[in-house]
Amino acid sequence: MKKRIILLVEDNPDDEELTLMALKESNILNEVVVAHDGEEALDYLLATGKFAGRDPALLPQLVLLDLKLPKLGGLEVLQRLRTELRTQVIPVVVLTSSSEEEDILSSYRLGANSYVRKPVEFHRFVDAVRQLGLYWLLINEAPPNKP
Amino acid sequence: MKLGPKLTIFFLLLAIVPTAIVGYLSYENGRRTIIQKTVDHLVSINIFKSNELKRWVKDNESSIEELAQRTWVREFAAVLAKHDIPDHAYQNAKATIIEDHLKPRLKYGGFFELFLMCPRHGLISASTDEKQEGKYRDTNPYFIEGKSHNYIHGIYYSPVLEQPAMTMSTPIKDKQGNLVGVLAGRLDLGELSKIISLQTGKSPTEDTYLVNTFNFFVTEPRFGQGYALKKAVRTEGVGAGLSGKDGVGFYKDYRGEPVIGAYKWLPEFSMCIITEIDQAEAFAPVARLAWVITGIASALSLAAGLLGLFFARTITRPLRQLAAGAEEIGSGKLEQRVGTASKDEIGGLSRAFDRMAGNLKTITVSRDELEQRVRERTAQLEVANKELEAFAYSVSHDLRAPLRALDGFSAALISGYPGKLDDQGQHYLNRIQAASQRMGQLINDLLHLSRVTRREFVTEQVDLSGFAREIAAELQAEDPQRKAEFVIEPQMFVQGDAHLLRIVLENLLSNAWKFTSPRPRAQIEVGMAEQTGEHIYFVRDNGVGFNMTYADKLFAPFQRLHGMREFPGTGIGLATVKRIITRYGGRVWPEAAVDQGATFYFTLGGIHEKTNYPAGRR
Numbered sequence: 001m002k003k004r005i006i007l008l009v010e011d012n013p014d015d016e017e018l019t020l021m022a023l024k025e026s027n028i029l030n031e032v033v034v035a036h037d038g039e040e041a042l043d044y045l046l047a048t049g050k051f052a053g054r055d056p057a058l059l060p061q062l063v064l065l066d067l068k069l070p071k072l073g074g075l076e077v078l079q080r081l082r083t084e085l086r087t088q089v090i091p092v093v094v095l096t097s098s099s100e101e102e103d104i105l106s107s108y109r110l111g112a113n114s115y116v117r118k119p120v121e122f123h124r125f126v127d128a129v130r131q132l133g134l135y136w137l138l139i140n141e142a143p144p145n146k147p
Numbered sequence: 148m149k150l151g152p153k154l155t156i157f158f159l160l161l162a163i164v165p166t167a168i169v170g171y172l173s174y175e176n177g178r179r180t181i182i183q184k185t186v187d188h189l190v191s192i193n194i195f196k197s198n199e200l201k202r203w204v205k206d207n208e209s210s211i212e213e214l215a216q217r218t219w220v221r222e223f224a225a226v227l228a229k230h231d232i233p234d235h236a237y238q239n240a241k242a243t244i245i246e247d248h249l250k251p252r253l254k255y256g257g258f259f260e261l262f263l264m265c266p267r268h269g270l271i272s273a274s275t276d277e278k279q280e281g282k283y284r285d286t287n288p289y290f291i292e293g294k295s296h297n298y299i300h301g302i303y304y305s306p307v308l309e310q311p312a313m314t315m316s317t318p319i320k321d322k323q324g325n326l327v328g329v330l331a332g333r334l335d336l337g338e339l340s341k342i343i344s345l346q347t348g349k350s351p352t353e354d355t356y357l358v359n360t361f362n363f364f365v366t367e368p369r370f371g372q373g374y375a376l377k378k379a380v381r382t383e384g385v386g387a388g389l390s391g392k393d394g395v396g397f398y399k400d401y402r403g404e405p406v407i408g409a410y411k412w413l414p415e416f417s418m419c420i421i422t423e424i425d426q427a428e429a430f431a432p433v434a435r436l437a438w439v440i441t442g443i444a445s446a447l448s449l450a451a452g453l454l455g456l457f458f459a460r461t462i463t464r465p466l467r468q469l470a471a472g473a474e475e476i477g478s479g480k481l482e483q484r485v486g487t488a489s490k491d492e493i494g495g496l497s498r499a500f501d502r503m504a505g506n507l508k509t510i511t512v513s514r515d516e517l518e519q520r521v522r523e524r525t526a527q528l529e530v531a532n533k534e535l536e537a538f539a540y541s542v543s544h545d546l547r548a549p550l551r552a553l554d555g556f557s558a559a560l561i562s563g564y565p566g567k568l569d570d571q572g573q574h575y576l577n578r579i580q581a582a583s584q585r586m587g588q589l590i591n592d593l594l595h596l597s598r599v600t601r602r603e604f605v606t607e608q609v610d611l612s613g614f615a616r617e618i619a620a621e622l623q624a625e626d627p628q629r630k631a632e633f634v635i636e637p638q639m640f641v642q643g644d645a646h647l648l649r650i651v652l653e654n655l656l657s658n659a660w661k662f663t664s665p666r667p668r669a670q671i672e673v674g675m676a677e678q679t680g681e682h683i684y685f686v687r688d689n690g691v692g693f694n695m696t697y698a699d700k701l702f703a704p705f706q707r708l709h710g711m712r713e714f715p716g717t718g719i720g721l722a723t724v725k726r727i728i729t730r731y732g733g734r735v736w737p738e739a740a741v742d743q744g745a746t747f748y749f750t751l752g753g754i755h756e757k758t759n760y761p762a763g764r765r
Contacts, residue, residue, distance in 0.1 A: 012548050014548060014549065014551070014552035014555075014556075015548055015551065015552070018551060018552065018555040018556075021555070021559060068541075068545075097545075097547040097548055097551075099591075099594070101598075118547070118548075118551060119551075120547055120550045120551050120554060120583065120584060120587035121554055121584055121587070122551065122554045122555035122556075122557075122558035122559070123558060125551060125555065
């Protein structure tokens, strides 16, 4: 069985740690790769830059994408992903603090599979992450991972 | 009408009206003078000719009288009167009278026949016309009257002579004063006609004649032959003259020609004298006068018209320039100047106009600058607004993250390290969590408020009553234990943005719900009142109310009149309501007292009202 990697794109170390903590508390033990900005996320997904040696066929099972990122914003990353044949169908869940209508609409238009606002209360955040993991990693049938 | 033609017409009128009046008066005056002159002339002819007539008669009268008073005539007349038989003495007397006295007199003119009548039988005993001798004239007026005094038998038609005749007679007396005969003479009427029809001037139509009481011509008129005592004339002038009047008239004469006629009754002859002149001739000078006056008036009018035209051009040229300048300036060419050099009023007006155009230009430039500034400010404001939005966006994102960390890590502490913290430590951690959660709520509400301000209006028909019922049901569902009564006026429809209007009702109703919580039975009313054509909506409750002194503070963000412990809340709800109502151009205001409940009224600025409710929505 292939490794079901989760790509977490998050620049805020607090949020990164809280997300990892929440995943752990939810007993989601999949490998989590963290990209700290948009560029890094794209490098990983497309096996370029510092991830040039990586097997590009090996794609994450789920991308958790923050919108407000240094260098390349989340929406730009999303737009780029959807233009690449290989990454066109990867499930992307936008996980962000923003509840702006504009952001929600743009995300869906650019092909996000889901949009989740990070609740401020930790217990609700943990709850949201657990449900996400459960759904996208176990219930949802992922697209076939072919080169 | 343009000024040019107006001025021309004005000048023309100015010339024509007085000229016409003066012309008419001159004409009238001239006409009257001419007619008066004609009339005077006619009357004087009448007087002159009647005097001539009288003189002619008088002369002949004197002539025949002188004959009758000659000694020889008297003696021989006595001889003729005494002797019945024509003896030698008789024959001698007769011959002497005829040859020595009567016949020589005929040579002087006046009479064409002189004869002597016997006083007893009127027998013509001696006559210059032998054929008449031996005839009796005892019934003739000239014999009967002539016996006692001088007598003139007026002009009559003599059947004997077969022509008009006039006979004059006078008595002959002897030394003792006894009547011895009557001397009579037939007057030559040709002479009379000559006198009467004598032309006094060069007039081609002047005509004088006598008419007797039988309306017969006595003398020949100018335009007729053989009319005397053969033809009657019945004209207006003749009628007036024969009725004994002296005067003048305008009428048609015996030819049917219009004339001016003077008539005069001559009582001593029982005739009237008529002098006429054709109106055509008499009025010829009047017509000439009319032509002259018309000519002068026309010349004057023409001159005035030309003068008017000239003035109109002189005056209207600068005016036209001014109008053209005004047109140019009016169409936005503010640099245009009329530039008239003349020193008159029009020049002044032009210069004033130019100054105005200059000022207008200055004003326009200032206005343009002002508009430019407004545009710049608006652009700056838009930029500032964008920045504010960006700021709000980053607040939403960036402030939440540390809060989540606060909450998350304190939660991790609480759950991950049980027993390592005492109760006090545990309490502090709980407080940190509560505070971060409240701050999260505050941020959410603030963002909500900012979104209300930025949202675009979508206008549609909104059922306020329906919204109120839904919100009431939601509130009741959240807290099923509470006893509450909602009274909602049905069919309140307005035109507006459904989302924003729902936020208004949500805030007002949830406030009402919140502040009625201490009441055993909450009463909340949603309704509408109409005041001076304006619809006022209200939400009323029987809650704890508030002191109206602080009413002003209610609508400012984060302002609260109750403690957090009493009633939870962020103080952003009414600020949101106020913003939405203000965007509609409406008003919102409270009415409340402590423990007496509160009522919030609001209007929607009128234009969004809709009172004729569609049947389908009932």
